[in-house]
Amino acid sequence: MYRIKKFEIRASEIADYLNEQLVGNDFIITSPHSIRTYKSSEHSSMEVNRSRSQILIISDHPVPVDLCTGYIISQNPDLDLAYILREFFSTAPINQIHSSAMISEEARIGRNVMVGAHTIIGPDVTIGDNTKIFHNVVINGLVHIGKFCVIKDGAVIGSEGWGFIDDEDGIPFHPPQLGLISIEDRVWIGSNSTIERGMIEETVIHADVKIDDLVHVGAGSHLGQKSKLTAGVVVASHVTIGENVYIAPNAVIREELNIDDDVVIGMGAVVINNLTSGNRYVGNPARLIRKKKRQTDDEKDTVS
Amino acid sequence: MHIAQFLGKTLQGEPNPIFKPANLSDCGPNDIVWVKSYTQERLILLEKRQPGLAICDMKTSEKTTVPTILSENPRLDFIRVLNHFYLEKREACIHPTAIIEKSATVGKDVTIGAYAYIGHDVLIGDGCNIGTGVVIEGKVCLGNRCVIKSNAALGGQGFGFEYDEYGNLIHFPHLGSIITEDDVWIGSCSTVEIGTLGATRIFRGSKIDDLVQVGHNVTVGRNTLIMANTVLCGGCSIGERCWIAPNSVIKEKVNIGDNVTVGLGSVVLRDVEDGVVVAGVPAKPLQ
Numbered sequence: 243m244y245r246i247k248k249f250e251i252r253a254s255e256i257a258d259y260l261n262e263q264l265v266g267n268d269f270i271i272t273s274p275h276s277i278r279t280y281k282s283s284e285h286s287s288m289e290v291n292r293s294r295s296q297i298l299i300i301s302d303h304p305v306p307v308d309l310c311t312g313y314i315i316s317q318n319p320d321l322d323l324a325y326i327l328r329e330f331f332s333t334a335p336i337n338q339i340h341s342s343a344m345i346s347e348e349a350r351i352g353r354n355v356m357v358g359a360h361t362i363i364g365p366d367v368t369i370g371d372n373t374k375i376f377h378n379v380v381i382n383g384l385v386h387i388g389k390f391c392v393i394k395d396g397a398v399i400g401s402e403g404w405g406f407i408d409d410e411d412g413i414p415f416h417p418p419q420l421g422l423i424s425i426e427d428r429v430w431i432g433s434n435s436t437i438e439r440g441m442i443e444e445t446v447i448h449a450d451v452k453i454d455d456l457v458h459v460g461a462g463s464h465l466g467q468k469s470k471l472t473a474g475v476v477v478a479s480h481v482t483i484g485e486n487v488y489i490a491p492n493a494v495i496r497e498e499l500n501i502d503d504d505v506v507i508g509m510g511a512v513v514i515n516n517l518t519s520g521n522r523y524v525g526n527p528a529r530l531i532r533k534k535k536r537q538t539d540d541e542k543d544t545v546s
Numbered sequence: 547m548h549i550a551q552f553l554g555k556t557l558q559g560e561p562n563p564i565f566k567p568a569n570l571s572d573c574g575p576n577d578i579v580w581v582k583s584y585t586q587e588r589l590i591l592l593e594k595r596q597p598g599l600a601i602c603d604m605k606t607s608e609k610t611t612v613p614t615i616l617s618e619n620p621r622l623d624f625i626r627v628l629n630h631f632y633l634e635k636r637e638a639c640i641h642p643t644a645i646i647e648k649s650a651t652v653g654k655d656v657t658i659g660a661y662a663y664i665g666h667d668v669l670i671g672d673g674c675n676i677g678t679g680v681v682i683e684g685k686v687c688l689g690n691r692c693v694i695k696s697n698a699a700l701g702g703q704g705f706g707f708e709y710d711e712y713g714n715l716i717h718f719p720h721l722g723s724i725i726t727e728d729d730v731w732i733g734s735c736s737t738v739e740i741g742t743l744g745a746t747r748i749f750r751g752s753k754i755d756d757l758v759q760v761g762h763n764v765t766v767g768r769n770t771l772i773m774a775n776t777v778l779c780g781g782c783s784i785g786e787r788c789w790i791a792p793n794s795v796i797k798e799k800v801n802i803g804d805n806v807t808v809g810l811g812s813v814v815l816r817d818v819e820d821g822v823v824v825a826g827v828p829a830k831p832l833q
Contacts, residue, residue: 243684243703245666246721274721276743321708324718332719342645359645359663360679377663377681378697392717395663395681395699396735430717433681433699433737434757450715454705455737455759456777468715472705473737473759474777474795491759491777492795492813509795510813510827526811526827 243374243392244332248272251330253298253312259329260322265304266312269296274323274331300326337374352389364400370427383439384420388427388449396434399423403438403461403479417441421461426450432457432473440479448485466503484519493528549578549599550615552630553623559613562598567624567632573597580624581606601627638673659696668701671728684740685723692726695734695756700724704739704762704780718742720762727751733758733774742780755792767804785820794829 250270257264297310300322305313316322337356339345345357348365355369358377363369367381370389375381379393383400393399400423406414421440425447431437432455437445440461448467453459457471460479467485471477474492481495484503493511495501500516507513508524508531517523522531549564550557568577570588573595581588581602592600592610600606600614601623607614617623638655644662646652653672658664662676665683670676674688677696682688684701694700706718722741726748732738733756738746741763751769754760758772761780766772770784773792778784782796785804793811796802802818809825809832818824823832 244719324708324716327719360661378679394702396697433702434735
């Protein structure tokens with residue numbers, strides 16, 4: 243989506259942009275680097291901008307002078323580096339509709355929307371302003387998508403829900419799936435993820451929800467604001483998830499459960515019971531981790 | 547017999563004409579089959595079906611009446627025979643509906659399927675085979691003879707967010723690259739994310755199955771096998787010749803050594819040393 247841009251900027255200008263104080267000398271910065279790719283440093287909680295031998299470091303603690311030319315103290319170095327990258331060192335694509343995209347004439351598309359190559363958009367779809375839809379995406383059925391959303395390559399939104407019901411002879415019968423899918427503003431949907439349509443009930447993804455790649459969201463589920471679903475998560479049908487929930491990769495949530503606000507679900511967890519607010523759950527089946535144990539775990543992590 | 551000559555091995559028994567490869571359970575008189583190792587059931591099947599030729603181990607060869615070629619690894623030799631005699635070599639072609647941006651560089655003999663999208667700055671090596679509906683975008687560099695199966699997505703933005711002062715999630719722009727070396731295989735619907743500022747690297751000969759998610763800045767060593775539905779979180783590193791079983795998760799920034807086996811559905815939270823077998827939730831070493 244983004245492309246890196248050649249740009250030269252003075253260190254003091256970056257400090258001004260972040261509203262922070264520059265410590266050390268002022269000089270010209272030509273490219274950003276991550277601490278992971280810049281090897282000479284042992285500090286892990288900071289990010290590096292490098293220009294030949296001149297380095298500007300954004301860090302949450304003071305840096306030895308021999309390590310860099312200048313540094314900026316920041317409360318949240320990751321966030322500030324993200325701001326700098328977005329502002330100075332990257333270009334986003336122009337939002338336009340690719341000529342090979344197949345968009346139904348009845349679909350309502352907002353202003354400044356990007357639609358990628360070979361993307362298919364059905365007749366009952368509404369898309370808000372400034373949304374980016376990448377390549378090979380399929381959006382079908384009654385779908386409302388808000389503003390500033392990002393839908394990555396190959397995602398399928400509004401495919402027929404699973405919803406089979408056994409008939410008198412025990413043969414699975416597929417009822418028509420007519421439900422609305424409502425995706426609010428600033429939602430992110432990863433590559434090859436699928437969001438299913440319910441029989442009658444709405445599937446709602448509230449504002450600021452972020453969904454990673456290969457996630458399945460079942461029919462009739464509600465995802466609360468600012469929740470994060472990482473790769474490979476499966477949310478079965480009719481699940482209600484609260485706000486600020488974090489679900490780690492490959493977790494599975496059984497149908498018709500309630501997950502309260504601020505819950506954290508561990509990797510590979512299999513959730514078969516309702517979860518209560520603010521707790522962490524891990525394992526198969528998912529169990530509560532006691533807070534004491536959690537603290538010692540955190541301490542261990544910081545020591546190692 | 548041509549097959550025995552090709553494998554550099556001796557044929558035992560009558561040379562029959564061989565028309566096609568087949569499974570042991572449904573083979574006929576002019577078929578070539580392979581027998582993994584000796585069991586009573588397999589021997590009975592061989593005697594009943596009487597295939598034209600069997601690639602098998604010493605014990606099966608001694609007991610059967612079917613013409614055989616002795617092999618230490620029958621499956622490997624069978625694969626070699628299939629590749630040499632029975633695989634139709636399709637001519638490389640780029641489907642007319644595929645979209646390739648002008649700044650992308652595509653090597654010689656590359657096959658690109660229908661409705662694929664190759665974005666700006668993409669570099670594709672010689673002899674690659676790219677399936678239908680594949681999306682490759684961003685700074686992606688594919689080595690020679692890579693296979694990308696249908697609907698895979700390479701080079702999407704990583705899942706990196708940071709809360710700002712108001713508690714809103716701000717996306718971290720991913721400006722890095724993906725580098726895959728020669729002979730890499732990426733399965734259907736798998737996704738490989740682009741690095742934050744560095745590179746996501748997949749080294750020579752590694753094979754990634756369907757529905758796998760490879761996070762940003764992940765390193766996959768040479769000749770490693772990663773099975774279906776596995777999730778490799780951001781920044782983790784996997785050594786050479788590892789075997790990661792289906793539905794596993796590797797936590798972010800975890801290092802896995804060489805020759806490691808990770809069991810089915812494991813959740814790996816800590817570093818794993820060379821040659822260890824781990825399994826379970828959370829993954830623990832097995833004796």
